[in-house]
Amino acid sequence: NAGVMQNPRHLVRRRGQEARLRCSPMKGHSHVYWYRQLPEEGLKFMVYLQKENIIDESGMPKERFSAEFPKEGPSILRIQQVVRGDSAAYFCASSPFLRDRGRNAEAFFGQGTRLTVV
Amino acid sequence: GENVEQHPSTLSVQEGDSAVIKCTYSDSASNYFPWYKQELGKRPQLIIDIRSNVGEKKDQRIAVTLNKTAKHFSLHITETQPEDSAVYFCAASKSGTYKYIFGTGTRLKVLA
Numbered sequence: 237n238a239g240v241m242q243n244p245r246h247l248v249r250r251r252g253q254e255a256r257l258r259c260s261p262m263k264g265h266s267h268v269y270w271y272r273q274l275p276e277e278g279l280k281f282m283v284y285l286q287k288e289n290i291i292d293e294s295g296m297p298k299e300r301f302s303a304e305f306p307k308e309g310p311s312i313l314r315i316q317q318v319v320r321g322d323s324a325a326y327f328c329a330s331s332p333f334l335r336d337r338g339r340n341a342e343a344f345f346g347q348g349t350r351l352t353v354v
Numbered sequence: 355g356e357n358v359e360q361h362p363s364t365l366s367v368q369e370g371d372s373a374v375i376k377c378t379y380s381d382s383a384s385n386y387f388p389w390y391k392q393e394l395g396k397r398p399q400l401i402i403d404i405r406s407n408v409g410e411k412k413d414q415r416i417a418v419t420l421n422k423t424a425k426h427f428s429l430h431i432t433e434t435q436p437e438d439s440a441v442y443f444c445a446a447s448k449s450g451t452y453k454y455i456f457g458t459g460t461r462l463k464v465l466a
Contacts, residue, residue, distance in 0.1 A: 269452055278360075278443055278456040279398065292453060327397065331452045342388070343452035345397040 240265075240330050240346035241310075248352045249318045257313040257349045261330030268311045269343065270303060273325040285311060318353045325350045356381045358446050360457025368465050373431045375460045377444035380425070384446040387427045388454070389418060392441045401442075402429070434464045 241260040249255050261268050266287050271279040284292040285305035296303065300318075305311040315322055329343040357380040367373050379387075385406035390398035404411045404418045404427065411418050415434075420427040431438055441461050445454035 267452065269454075271454075271456075278458045279454070281453050281455065284451065284453055292451075329452060342400050342403070343454075345390075345399070347397045 240328060240344050242326075242328055242346035242349050244349060245347060246350050246352070248354060250354055251319060252317050255315040255318050255322070255351055257315075257326050257351070258310040259313070259328035259330075259346055260310040261328075262332075262344055265330035265332045265344075267331045268305050269329045269331075270311075270313050271327045271329065273327060273348075275324070279327060282313070315351075318351075320353050323351055323353045356384075356446075356455045358444060358455045358457045360444050360460060362460060363458065364461045364463070366463045366465060367434050369434060369436060371434055373429075373434050373438070373462055373464075375429045375442055375444070375462075376426065377428070377446075377457050378424075378426050379446040379455070381446065381448070381455070382425065383448050384455075385449055386447045387418070387420060388445050388447075389416075389429050390443045390445065390456075392443065392459075394440075398443060431462075434462075436464050436466050438462060439464045 243258050268285045270282040273279045281295040283296050283303045300316045302314045325348045327345050327348045329345045331343040359378045361376050388403040389401050391401045392398045402413050402416050402418050404420050415432045417430040441459045443459050444457040447454050
């Protein structure tokens, strides 16, 4: 099991361009969470997706950001018209099921994509 | 809204000493509290977690305590080693989700 795979690891975009970040969850995992980590700060929840569904997007900025997790292929976090303030590390995590008392699985994080907007 | 406060933001200890990091959460419905270690440029890695039906959990040199009444939980690292140097994050979540509310992190330096 290769773990949670994110690509690219580093992404440089000019202001106004689009950034596409990919996350392939661990095999058998159908739940994906995206987090953003600004420099020298903690991780902030952005969005939670299951296959073909957005479950919770309460942490997503209202404009320019979107996420999807299609039936086939990786989850994509898309940032349109990037600005300097979007520069951050974006992490995704995956889990096999909902967390409840009877199950002890953890959510595994990917290595992150470090986005730099110049 | 939901919030997790973490203290201190930086902590330096001598090798072999103990380190304690404290967190406070606001949402009384939170029932799962993981701790993550993040080395520079790497992914956060789970080091220990505790559920609300337990007051303390220990794994070798690492222990976590939880006070549900006060909404406090703490990470204790004993006999610290240089490789323990990293940023540590606490987090809280509710049933049925891995949506975590993270603390702001503690940068731990273990001095040899």
